Amino acid sequence: MLGGIDLRDFLEGPWAGRRAILADLDGCLLAGGTVLPQAAELVARHARQLWIVSNNSGDTGATLAARLAGLGLPLGPERLVLAGEQCLLRLAKAHPGARVALFAAPPLRALARRIGLRPDRDCPEVALLARDPGFDFADLALLMALAHRGVPVWLTNADPSHPGPDGTPLPETGALWAALAAAVPVAPAGGLGKPAPDLVETALRLAGAHPAEAVFLGDTDATDGAAARAVGVDFVLIRRPGTPAAAADGPRVGAARC
Ligand SMILES: [Mg+2]
Secondary structure (H helix, E strand, O other), X not given: XXXXXXXXXXXXXXHHHOOEEXXXXXXXXXXXXXXXXXXXXXXXXXXXXXXXXXXXXXXXHHXXXXXXXXXXXXXXXXXXXXXXXHHXXXXXXXXXXXXXXXXXXXXXXXXXXXXXXXXXXXXXXXXXXXXXXXXXXXXXXXXXXXXXXXXXXXXXXXXXXXXXXXXXXXXXXXXXXXXXXHHOOOOOOEOOOOOOOHHHHHHHHHHOOOHHHEEEEEOOHHHHHHHHHHHOOEEEEEOOOOOOHHHOOOOOOOOOOO
């Protein structure tokens, strides 16, 4: 890790000249729907080097690219390496045409059909848990029943939360998994979100870059930094705006003000 810095410091530093710039999204370039300072400048100046490596498991590259374009961050879908999409592609490769119980947002459910998977909640061969904003009590009960029956459950990413626009944590896939695991002791049958190295390896392959030719920007050392280090890519910790350097990677707890 090379220290917690602002995105402006990165843009003015030596790493911006690397052949491939791999960047986390939430908390690094975006906070919810808010574009963080200098993110647009990073995209404008380094679009040809830039690859987003995100544990996002609610979008496909196409749906996220459309949203980013609306926010003034024009990046093609091929530049977005996302945990949910990549996990589905891997699952389809491991289990071609499988009946899958999907706990996922509409973009991933549509992708599953396009790549030949067959959504089936009654008699699935495998289940996949992604960041599903519609996940409710009935979904949890069904997922528990499937896991109890021995249906393998894939987990797109283990993040318990990601920061909202004001730093308030928003629930992520790992929080849904924690609810399952609290009731049924089960381990994920597959998955590839950071801190696993898979997404970084995919981005390097797409970029045609050696690890020494790349740099990874992220706001979370435990996931972004660990994934980068596992592949031998230099990691730069980006300090979220308004976050003291010493607390950039830790939870913030304070008195609630309603
Ligand atoms: Mg992040």
